[in-house]
Amino acid sequence: MRDFISQFLGISALAGVLGLVFLYTTAVYGATVNVDMLNKRADGAKMVYAEDIIKVNKGDTVNWLPATKGHNVEFIGVPKGVKKIKKSKLNKKYSYTFDVPGIYLYQCTPHKAMGMIGLVIVGNDVSNKNAIAKAKVLGKSKKKLKKLLGGL
Ligand SMILES: [Cu+2]
Secondary structure, eight states: OHHHHHHHHHHHHHHHHHHHHHHHHHHHHHHEEEEEEEOTTTTEEEEEOOSSSEEEOOOOOEEOSSSSOOOOEEEEEEEEEEOOOOOOTTSSSSSEEOSSSSSEEEEEEETTTOEEEEEEETOOOOOOTTHHHOOOOOOOHHHHHHHHHHHH
């Protein structure tokens, strides 16, 4: 009986530890962030993503949602080691899971000259900031990119 109890307690403790590990890893990795693609944001900005800068952990997924029509996601600057990411279709939800730390720069293809750009910063890593600053952005997006990077 004593053996049974100690075995039971052992298994319970193990299950508890595994449960905590599971909770911890799902809290740190594999989180999901939703970002609306908007014609107009609450602050009055037009043709924008709901967040200009999204900060996530390695392993997190960002969903861009077609809250309003005519937008997409096209990456134009990524950290070294990231394979080219295909641009998303207009009016469609788009998901990407970030496995490589660093700054990612993306734009909306139709509104790329109207300041519809955004950054994703993975794992608080801003070491590729200078490379991102050299990415080719158009029109209003030039000033906006400078401002966003200046705040990092
Ligand atoms: Cu757009």
